[in-house]
Amino acid sequence: MLLAYLLVGATLFVLGLVGFVTRRNLIIMFLCTELMFQGIVINLVALGRYPLEGHSANLDGQVFALFLLAIAAAEAALGLALVVLLYRYKGTLDADALKLLKED
Amino acid sequence: MPSTPALLLILASAFGAAGLYLALAGRQRSLAWTALVLLAAAGGALIALLAPHLAGGATRGWFIVLSLLGALGGLRMITHPRPVYSALYFILVVVAVTGLLVLMQAEFLAAALLIIYAGAILVTYVFVIMLAQQADPAPYDRHAREPFLGCVAGFILLAVIAFRMFAGASDLPAADPLTGTTLGLGTRLLTNYVIALQVAGVLLLAALVGAIAIARRKAENVAEGESD
Numbered sequence: 001m002l003l004a005y006l007l008v009g010a011t012l013f014v015l016g017l018v019g020f021v022t023r024r025n026l027i028i029m030f031l032c033t034e035l036m037f038q039g040i041v042i043n044l045v046a047l048g049r050y051p052l053e054g055h056s057a058n059l060d061g062q063v064f065a066l067f068l069l070a071i072a073a074a075e076a077a078l079g080l081a082l083v084v085l086l087y088r089y090k091g092t093l094d095a096d097a098l099k100l101l102k103e104d
Numbered sequence: 105m106p107s108t109p110a111l112l113l114i115l116a117s118a119f120g121a122a123g124l125y126l127a128l129a130g131r132q133r134s135l136a137w138t139a140l141v142l143l144a145a146a147g148g149a150l151i152a153l154l155a156p157h158l159a160g161g162a163t164r165g166w167f168i169v170l171s172l173l174g175a176l177g178g179l180r181m182i183t184h185p186r187p188v189y190s191a192l193y194f195i196l197v198v199v200a201v202t203g204l205l206v207l208m209q210a211e212f213l214a215a216a217l218l219i220i221y222a223g224a225i226l227v228t229y230v231f232v233i234m235l236a237q238q239a240d241p242a243p244y245d246r247h248a249r250e251p252f253l254g255c256v257a258g259f260i261l262l263a264v265i266a267f268r269m270f271a272g273a274s275d276l277p278a279a280d281p282l283t284g285t286t287l288g289l290g291t292r293l294l295t296n297y298v299i300a301l302q303v304a305g306v307l308l309l310a311a312l313v314g315a316i317a318i319a320r321r322k323a324e325n326v327a328e329g330e331s332d
Contacts, residue, residue: 003157003269007150008171008204010265012178012197018258019182022128022251024244027233028182028190034225035178035194038201041217049208059288062213063297066289069220070304074311076225080232081318087236094244 005046012039026086026093030079037072041065109153113266116149121259127183128251143179147172153270166207174200185241187233191226198222212286 016035023029048061083093090097123142126135151168158164177196184190198221205214248254293301 001157001159001163004154004167004171005204005208006269007154007266008174010262010269011150011171011175012201014258014262015175015178015182017261018124018254019178021254021257022248023182024247024249025187025242027187027229027236028245031190031194031229032182034221035181035197038174038178038197041213042201042204045205045208045210045213049210059285059292062210062285062289063292065210065213066216066293067297067300067304069216070308073220073225074307076228077311077315078318080228081315084232084235085318092244093236093242096244096249 002046002050005042005050009039009042009046012036012042014039024095026083026095027080029095030076030083033075034072037068041068044068109270110267112149112153113263113270116146116153117259117263117266119143119149120146120262121255124179124183124259125251125255127179128248128255147175163207166203170200170203170207174204185245187245188230188237191229191233194229195222195226198226209285212289 013036016032016037016039019032019035020029023032044061044065046061048059049057051057086098087093119142123139123146126139126142158167174197177193177200181190181193181197184193198217202214202218205211205217
């Protein structure tokens with residue numbers, strides 16, 4: 001059963017990764033990082049529930065997942081504040097439009 | 105590792121990559137059914153591959169339904185041209201993940217995930233999306249950036265992860281029963297992880313102050329009454 005959960009977690013992570021690479025909308029790129037977090041939550045809880053050889057099931061994975069929720073909330077607040085700031089500044093959400101550091 | 109699972113794994117990854125490539129934004133709509141068939145084939149191959157590893161009983165059915173729901177929601181989320189629908193499909197993913205957590209007897213975490221993600225974080229996303237919403241899908245939403253390279257890289261990563269996992273999955277031990285997860289979780293948070301808990305509180309406070317600082321600096325530059 002561990003294998004099945006890990007595969008679902010990996011699938012969600014890879015979908016988030018592909019979305020992060022291919023989408024050009026800044027908000028959707030941030031949303032894709034949240035999708036990757038979902039895959040990681042499944043992995044953490046599954047590894048706590050179905051432990052590897054020589055360990056017993058414990059709650060450390062769930063504690064890690066709880067901390068991950070706190071990090072995700074902080075990331076969403078700060079990231080979205082920056083996205084709104086950039087939208088006001090540039091008038092677009094296109095990630096390719098942000099070339100402030102590039103020399104012309 | 106016998107060759108049949110490896111072949112199935114490679115087939116599933118290839119079908120998944122091809123289907124995702126066809127489904128990504130910027131393709132013709134007539135290809136949508138082809139993409140769906142390819143992705144269904146990939147999902148079927150993965151389930152056939154996992155069948156010997158699944159527990160029996162009602163858990164198996166719920167697991168298959170919830171994992172397919174999560175994968176489908178994630179897929180639509182990264183392929184839908186309208187950001188609002190992407191956010192709504194992400195709520196579907198969160199609900200599916202919540203179900204999977206309940207299957208793993210992580211009830212408290214499932215409730216926390218649903219409340220925090222679907223209730224708080226996604227509302228923030230939807231607010232921001234509506235703040236920047238246009239009438240038609242913007243050009244940067246209609247055309248994906250490097251869809252071919254993205255799909256190939258992602259599914260090579262997935263195939264390698266899955267290949268290594270199946271190679272080492274000969275006999276994993278069964279799960280011990282976990283009892284009283286909410287009580288145990290609270291005890292563990294306030295004993296073993298109490299310093300990390302305090303640090304998480306400080307981090308959230310710093311994020312709060314930072315978000316307000318960013319928003320305030322922006323409010324000075326725009327007209328009155330537009331602060332948020």
